[in-house]
Amino acid sequence: MTSGITFDRLPELAAQFHLCFRSGHIYLEGQRMVLLHTGALGALRRELVDTLGLDRTRGVLTRMGYASGKRDAEMARELLPRASDEDLMNLGPQLHSLEGIAHVTPIRFDIDVAGGRYSGEFLWEDSFEAAVHLEAFGPYHDAVCWMQLGYATGYTTAIMGKSVIFREVDCRGKGDTNCRIVGKPVEDWGEEITEELQYFEPENVAEQLVALQDQVEHLRYSIDEQTNLGDMVGVSPAFRETGEIIRKAA
Template identity: 40%
Template sequence: MKTSDDEEQLLHRGGRPTLADLIDTLEFSPSKGAIELHGARMVLSRATFGADLQDELVRRFGEHEAKVLMMRLGYRNGREDAEFIRQGWPNLDIGDAFTAGTRLHMVTGTVRVETLHNDFDFKTDRFSGDFLWHQSVEAVEYQRRHGRALAPVCWAQTGYAAGYASVFFRKLVLYKEVSCAAMGDKSCRVVGKTVDGWGKDDPFVRMFLDEVLVNRAEMPSRLRKAAGKSAPMEGAGLEDRVVAPVRHTLEKIAHAGLNALITGPEGAGCRIAADWLHVARFGHGKTHRCHATSPQLPALLDSLRQTISAPGVRGQTLIIEGIDALADDLQVALIDMIKTDGIPPENLLVIGLSHLPLQLLRRDTALRSELMYALSVLPAAMPPLSARPDDLADLAECYLAQMRPKPGLEAPSLTEEAKAFIRTAAWPGNLPELRATLMRAALCAAAPPVIDRNDLDSARLDPRPSAPSLSQGEDDFVELWDQLVPLFEAGIGVDALVSRIEQRAVAEADGNVSAAARLLGLSRPKLDYRLKNPV
């Protein structure tokens, strides 16, 4: 790569990686037709490509929407480059990693950055910066094509700067272009501050938060809201429909920055609700999922404790399944991590999942009350499908929409009789059972792609009679009650009766506690605890 002698000194200026360091990692492989920068695939393209994209977006969607889209693409690109620097040079001083964004901008030929002011402290999330952008490719190309602009046009670069800087802080960092070469200024000038520094009522901040970071047309649909009420369910995806019963609660949890406890029977969608909450809270970030009894959990807690203490780490979500079985020493570690008696870390969300209802978690498990109360400020209880008959047909159609039909065939669809069957049938296996039955029916349908009632009936494995409702089973309950009354009158209490039932279930299952728990509708940890601690 050729560089004039009078510019050679610029290659070695600034922190690591310098421009020279970056250029040294640039490789071109003719055999692969690939250019790589420190192992990352790059593309050398004409500067007019970005200008063409901007012009086409303006022509098709209007200037405002084009600006939002270009900023969003720049923001994503900036975050990716920040992670590229952190991973490619893992031992790099965080200050050098932060300022490396300006050098990446230069090495890609986007702009030459001159720093006027750059004040930051990662521990306190303090940041303010003032920069000049010389030879900005967006400004130069705009002026060459359209003449003098009436407003700043470096949309993608502004988004890039925000995305790159925000990775290193626990607060969003935004940049405003206060002057632009396309407007006739000598160079572009950008000022950066945290969201708090600009103020959340600032119009640019509101636009960035409401439009650049949140795209109503694509992801995350789970974050859509209508003014003053939930978004309408029409056109909603599977995740939105699954979490509909607890959506208000999850939104409040995300907004308040709380940890969470999500309960519900197996297959009711607790995992989906946890993932939904992660996106609602952080948008970006990483999820860590582990069962409470997993031998990997202690190491995961240690690793996560170090991760969240590092400057600039974005949201981390820890999902603990079967939290009712969490060992006491791990409960203590978790209590310490989420700081139940102080200010919890902003970049950590802990979600506990359990098949036990909240009352039994508090009464019949060894969970510490300090942890229970910290997770259950706003508990979310996912109902079984038997309590959601009006949602079943819509959930079924969402599952079918996800199926990939064979080439030349239409996507599978349900007849009205099939929808009625789904609404009235019992689904003790909840969502997994519904999904498997639909897939089986679609593959074996008599007249594909249409699925009728008979197809569904035939597709059910080990069909069980519908669970009687209170009205349907009243006679059966009265008969059962008549048989139980003499036992109660003889002094056998409910606890003793339940204990006998549990022991009988284990005997029927040949000692298999898991099978006995399924028969009784309990989780294995719950039944195991009750067997070891009889009333």
């Protein structure tokens, strides 16, 4: 069944926000939340890019968004235990808007959880993530709403009970007017999403760093062995100075 998104539950969702000033807690439907400045999130993105590079940063933020979307889907099922597939999918964009991520406008979506069928297309207006990326790095050649893509993928995958992947086909971060995403099950994408799938797989950066360190040490020992003075032995200052010059030159 093809359906449109309504925002009739926004007042009900907003009523689930509870601010506890004494304890310093913010709750949404019993789930603890935090408020962060977008400037702080932009600084975090820059720090991650400087430390890990763009590609690994994309993976970290995509998986972070995925976990958030999955948790919101679980919350939606608790909030609407008897909801239809359409109602549950309606709730995701409303949560996205309520949490200040972006204003979501539906273009189309078709969902049948029992039949394993899904396709959707949504417009994101005023995406916070595109804004912080532009502020930190300027225009990029590719889409940059990595957390939001992870969120949409995590939310829809949890609702469907099967992997549904979204791609950002338009993005303000690369000069488009607004951001637009398209989603469908992994098997329906085929080889088109080979690159996207890697960002949902965690990388063990620590192991890679240890391996690189081992390679550097091995290379250092190899250079030392190749630059010794063989069987020559000398103790005079001139001999030792010449040997040192040879090693440095090598």
